[in-house]
Amino acid sequence: MKKIFTLITFSFLLLILINNSVLADNKISKVDSISKNLRCLICQGQSVYDSQSEFAISVKDLIKKKIEEGNSDNDIYEYLKNKYGNWIMYEPELDKKTLLLWILPLILFVFGGLLIFKKAFINYNKNV
């Protein structure tokens, strides 16, 4: 029992070290990470990153240029949103219009949790 215990502890340690070293090694370029979050407007269901259409190539070049000019990720997103509307963003921003989109699932989760709690603790104890 003790043996397994140490074994597992060590394997977790190892895992974490591996995880960190592997991820630290993995530098994805900023252009890639930004263009992955953008919808290619003329290609159905593809991101700008995945697409090789002229539009997508231009957008990627533009992102590169903007980064070199010292723009932040947010500046670039804002710029593109201004030009093409929110539709270009794969991650909808949290504002008045998308509030429900983000919190409705969470509300449902809490609600479900309360139902189970009631069933397992309150009602059960009442009946017992």
Add this chain to the structure above:
Amino acid sequence: MKFKKLNLVLILLITILVFFALYLGMKKQNLYTTDHIVNKKMPNLISTELFTGEEKNLSKLVAKEKFTILNIWASWCAPCRSEHKHLITLSSNNNSKIVGLNYKDKIENAKSFISELGNPYDHILLDKKGFISIDIGAYGVPETYVIDNTNNKIIKKYLGPIDEFILEEIINILNS
């Protein structure tokens, strides 16, 4: 019992609402539309001219006329050929200037395209990398903007080639 009835009404209501919304949603177009760009200010556009090689500012080129028609085209784009004759028809209208924005093209190809099919454009500016097109919210070729020069606003934007129907609509706007 009362609670159950309330539940029923609530669920029915939600179902009906959801279905009604789906019904309305079905009637909408689900493709990319141009609504958000209409009534926006036209960004200032500076670029090299195709034939002269000079740096030009769009707003200075078109100051005299009431409208500008900005057409994005390229020699490699097949639909651009089909809409070219309509642009030539439009070029005879006196209320507007037609400006061509040549999209990611080779200069020789662009020139031979024009000499082959005729030149409807008052000016042709170059968009070598496609950045200008992004700046005005375009995403490909061909696309056509109608701009009101009095307040520098975009009145209308068309995706894809101009056809007879769009031609008539543009002429109506120009003559209004």
Add this chain to the structure above:
Amino acid sequence: MINQLGYYSLVFCVLFSLFIITKSTRAIISKNSKFDGIYYNLVFLQLFLVLFSFFCLVFNFIVSDFSNVTVYNNSHTSKPLFYKISGVWGNHEGSLLLWLLVLILFLFLFILNSKKSENGYKLLTIVFQEVIILGFLLFIIFTSNPFEYLFPTPTEGLGLNPILQDPALAIHPPILYLGYVGTSLVFSSSLAATVNKSINSYWAKHIKKWIFASWIFLTLGIMLGSIWAYYELGWGGFWFWDPVENVSLMPWLCLTALLHSVLVLEKRNSLKNWTVILSIATFALSMSGTFLVRSGILNSIHTFANDPSRGLFILIFLFILILLAIIIYFSFEIKNPNPSNNFFWLSKETAVLINNWFMMYFLSVVLIGTLYPIFLEVISNEKISVGAPFYHKLMVPFLIPFFIFMSIGPRLKWIKDKFTKINYYQILILILSLVISYLIVEYSGVKYLFSTILISTSIFLFYSSASDLVKKNIQFPQKISHFAFSLLIISILVNGIYSKEINSNMKVGDNLTFMNKKIEFKSINFEKQDNYNLLRGYFEITEEGKIPINFQPEIRIYDQPVISTSEADIKTNLLNDNFIVFSLLKEGEVFNVRYQQKPFMIWIWISLIMLAFGGSLALIKK
């Protein structure tokens, strides 16, 4: 001629449906519920008619009879026979006919299989199922007739989209439909049992088979779809959170919840209302999937020819079915649930509820994410996209508690487990591993705390489901499925977190270095095939101390219709998938080359097959 035969046998089928519905309704009302062989014969005849009609269409496709509009639009004489046949369901009309065929087949199997069930219940199930069948029949006949006549007959067809000419995709729709349609039977049967007041352990035992069967097919269907997306779409991903994919995931989540709750119903005669609600919801989700895909309301990679009247028909039909279900549920609902409906907090029942809780949460994320853009556009005219980042943000953090619950849940006993029986040291390991993760991350200055915790908990789950494999008090199919699921989770996470890729524009002769590897673009070759031309690229990847690997991805340019696709070359081994795909850029000489290293890819498919296998074991077992 064949066209007419196919069409009229469908029309005949309508009459049969109407006749069966009236006859069985009469029998139910008169309480003279003698269940004679006539229903069996009637449904058999119906099955025969639709099967006949289906074969007419298959025949038309095989002989390339272009006087049939469906064949003309979707086939071509130069296509291989296999794809001529799979073209039957590669389009809207044909796929609906297949759907209908499966609907009737399942009803027939149901009648065959439930000899021992009560007559009233059987008759009611037949009525409900026939209503669905009738709806689909009318839908096909009025809006999507696959036997439309075309004159003058063209000499050549338009061809099938080459991206769909693929073995995985050829069998993907039939398998998926078996899953979708299976839920219709669960729906009919649960409504019938509600009306008949026979929602009990016996019913659970009886319907469980259908739930398992649908679940297995749905699992396999989704898997085939994502395998196809993985190597055919050429982006190296297997799940894009595309609305059409979501639409198949939603019934799967619901069905998974149902699969667990029906066990509680079977063993403890509890969770009756909840099981019925889940049955209704699963079917509603399957149906709305059809609606969302066919109506063109969604913007997605998968496009069927859209026709507004079709969308409207399904919408109304779905609305009627759901309304019917709600009314039936509320009028026959079990009013006074017995006290056994409340569970001790530490019991298998509660564990199942927690499973359901998380499934419902994931479902609500996917559902809301898929539908919200539609609603927002209706209300405010604003278009938004909901993509992978949204789903990841809302789902991934919840995986951590989910994994922990799932590693404890299966070990609990029914009714009431003792607290002391819980493996303290296991929990201790978990807490300890979390603390260690935290400390290391804190002091090493590297900020990957979240992914570390995620991986740690998933390994914890894997460890506990693996050690469950040797436990005696857990049923074998369950052990296999849970183990497969934890393997799936680990593979997906590792794949998602540790995948590496590079993409670059290259000419022939160019080199590229990427993580100690040299990727060389050696040459290209032009080849001519039956119905396409192809450009084959030769790549070599060399790594110090290893044998060079050769890759030959292709760009295919199909004749009919003219479309070019990129075929990835994937080298699979147990640890990694190496993936190269290249595509043409406008200039002609330069290609965009993408190399990806995707760890544990094969294990995703293996674990999914294992998951379905575990389900099949449960199905076979008495």
